[in-house]
Amino acid sequence: MPLFLDDGVVPDPAPTWSATGPRDPVVTPAVGGQRSFDELGEPLREVTFVVVDLETTGGSPATEAITEIGAVKVRGGQVLGEFATLVDPGRTIPPQITMLTGITNAMVYDAPRISSVLPAFLEFARGSVLVAHNARFDVGFLRAACARQQVPWPGPAVVDTVRLARKVLPRAEAPSVRLSALAALLGARTRPDHRALTDARATVDVLHALFERLGSLGVHSLAELQDASRDVAPQRRRKRWLADRLPAAPGVYLFRGPREEVLYVGTSRNLAQRVRSYFTAAENRPRINQMVALAERVDHVECAHALEAHIREQRLIAVHQPPYNRRSRRPGGVCWVTLTDEAFPRLSIVRQPPRGSPACLGPFPNRVAAQVAVEALQDVVPIRQCTTRIRRHSPDGTPCVLAELGRCGSPCDGRQDELSYAREVARIVELVDGRSDQLLQLLRTRLLGLSADGRFDQAAVARDRLSALAAALDRRQRLGALAAIRELVVARPDERGGWELTVVRHGRFAAAAHARRGVDPMPVVEAMVASAETVHPGPGPLPAASAEETSTLLRWIERPGSRLVRASAPWSSPAAGAGRWRPFMKVADIARSTRIAPQHPDPPARRLSLTVG
Template identity: 30%
Template sequence: MYAIVDLETTGGQPAQDRITEIAVYIHDGEKIVDEYATLLNPGRSIPPFITQLTGITNDMVRDAPKFHEVARRVVEITEGCVFVAHNVRFDYSFLKKEFADLGYNYSRKTLCTVRLSRSLIPGQPSYSLGKLCQNIGIPLNGRHRAAGDAHATALLFGRLLGITQESEAGAPGTPTADTLAQVDALAPAGRRPEGPGGTKAPSPRRVAAVQEAIRTALLPPLVSPQLVASLPQATGVYYFHDEAGEVIYVGKSINIYKRIQQHFAVDVKSRKSLDFKNSIADITWELTGSELVALLYESHLIKQLKPAYNRAQRRSVFPAGIYLRTDEQGYKRLLYGKADARNAEIPIIALGNQYKAQGFLYHKVAKFNLCQKLCGLYKTQGACFDYQVHRCLGACVGEEAPEAYNARVDEAIDSITYEHQSFVVIGAGRTELEKTVVLVEHGRYLGFAYVDDTFTARKIGDFRDVIKTYTDNKDTQQIIRQYLRTKHKGEKVKVFA
């Protein structure tokens, strides 16, 4: 049995939006045998653009039941059924969230008619419900209303089941010949086995097609299970491509196969995340061997390619920074300012803009009890404000000795720099006969290389000669610092004076 479901909601994010209408059609594999539909009071105002899309107004739902009043009916009518929907993760995620708010774990096997349609009716110009139904002659009355969309999806589902029954094994878009052969072997040749009460059981080909659709329901519609099965269980970076071949997301993992499975298994949190999954048409990858190299290379690729669905680490220019200077009295002074490529002075850390640099420095002043005046955060000829409220120990007026003050400045610097100024991290390669090297010289990340396992170096210049150069920035500094705080089996750090 199959429960074909459609929902209308106040928006696209299950975490904050609510259901305004639900429709369920029960399909026995041959025909619709039961149905349920109702408006729901979402307990909040329906945005005007949603009303314009669905026609559902606040007045229409004011006296409608709330979800908790119909929850038992939804559980009962879908009990023992496969949950079917067009873009199933969207509807399923909303229902799971509504039930979770009631303290109930709603769980059903799922099947996506978008994915099944792409498999069994290839070559369509669009697989949106409205356009697909129009192109293959399925009536759709009441578009963007739950009952109308659910009924059309039920008719589409019936059409798809008919295709699986008529299709030949091995035809494009059908289950594989091996899968069908295994199922066909369960029934005598030339006839279908009888089901309960003498009814005809589903054809073996239909069973195989539906089981395959359930098994792959969590995958993006354009991604084949064969592609996912071919993913390596190894360390590296991976790329999600759209239908045009453009990279829309870059990620990294110590196990690419498991990480991508996690991408596809999570519930949809928003319309954007649904669009993201539906946009994925291909997956490629590059192995790195070393987790540190994967982290650094991912950061570089995000800055270089700027994929549409990567939010973090997209900034490639860092025009501000924190600098270290020593004044005539011997006090070390941390100052924020513009980063100028023409200036030979290298910042301790590069940041996105002067506002962020100022905020970063305020944080270090508070944490390490530094002087606002000496850090350029309080303009005055006398004592800084913190001295007046007894938070500054008096470096601004010469009451604290430079040696004592500078010790805390050094602690602040240590918190944002490496333990050693020049070093190499040597780690695993892509094969047993290879290793990776990541080079940091004078506190700046220079790049990484893959070298033969027999490679030896006596001086830092030997490593400099083999690496591919990459840009040093705030993100790479943070990646390396965090990585070095934890021990990694099989890796070593070679320090140079």
């Protein structure tokens, strides 16, 4: 690969390109693992910047091409790596550009094309904040190159040192913000010369000099840096004091309006940092900006760790129904599939499962998802689908079409007695409880039969129904197993060598604590358990919490690295439960997303195995 870079990986030992032509690869020492873009945060010294400069054949990204790319990767004032390459623009370089940059047609004659350079540069800059002097020019050319090569633009955060200099330096001190003028004014160690790598190095020096000026203005984070280089409404900037007393700790924050009403509830690992970002240019959602304009106070609840904050956020949103939140406002807005309480039960979709229901399947996010599971069960169990009230003794109803097709035992006219019908109901109960997966096996046999007969459209419908039913059963059995345990104490390692601790009682969050590195966690566990919320379970499959809360706890516990400190009862899954169907569900999801027909005989590339693990 024609470049020299130094993030520790050289993809190809081919000669590199410098400003003067081919040379041996230049590799500087590798550095530690780079943080992802989602983790770019406080303070600025921990943010990775890639300072880039381009040389081109002209000024328009739509019609001109790149002739050279130079970039420097820095973090905490230290250079982590450099990237430099000439680029064959595929056209003649104008004489005036050669006079300005010194790049000639001969220099780029055997240089790589942008199609091979661009992926390497994007990998070099991945997860970093992009910095450029007059960023509109450089980023505009990079975006245009991505569009021509049909490469997705990663959309990194961008800092423009021209705009930053105009915000920081008075015009009397810096009448010009050209790179050469700023480099001389701020004492840059590198003198720019219209070559990409040299100018990128000079921009690094200018950036660090501007950082020193920004520090005295209270700019210490990426959001504040973006705020300093972009225009923010004065009314929003003035409200920054609302975050002054918030701790740099995990927790929940509540924006309150002029009548003390809760406008918005959120959660963060760093309350001060997150709330402060609402008053900067980093926040550009119109809905949230409208909320900030109304806010007059920010309350907070400090939490032991992120899980506690997440659970408390869900509960506060459910209670206050803040108008600017979109999720968690209806924690009970799920559906369940149950059996009705009558002599000849039928499947029914309900919002709240009734007390003492022999089978309760869910939760489903909506009625459409629940109906798919109902249809899957009705495909293999001849249970009635009508809503007619059937007398226990001497029924005198009229058989329906399903009875004539053999899909219902016709208890309405007495052809099927109560005992025989109860055996069909028991098959559903055993499936939901995880005592048997015979019905899933029957659905799979039916699916394979449809596929073998070449009825691929019907097979695809059967496959999707089977996958949806298996997923619902798996979810119900996993949540039910957690909710059945009276008390569970779980620990997860934090990022600093300590432990995040949680008490779960009947699937409900009861307490949380944090044992820092070097602290014996067991006394912390004992104190946490002693002060945990007392939970009295009620009826139903999830007796103590909403489906959303129990699901959140289950996801946290099931993440790799979790440790069960103690449990009041064994935590297990049924041997004949739907968990063994997860490989099938995964394959079915892939097939559905790629529109592959089950066991399609031709062509061979579209064949799909429908096995069960």
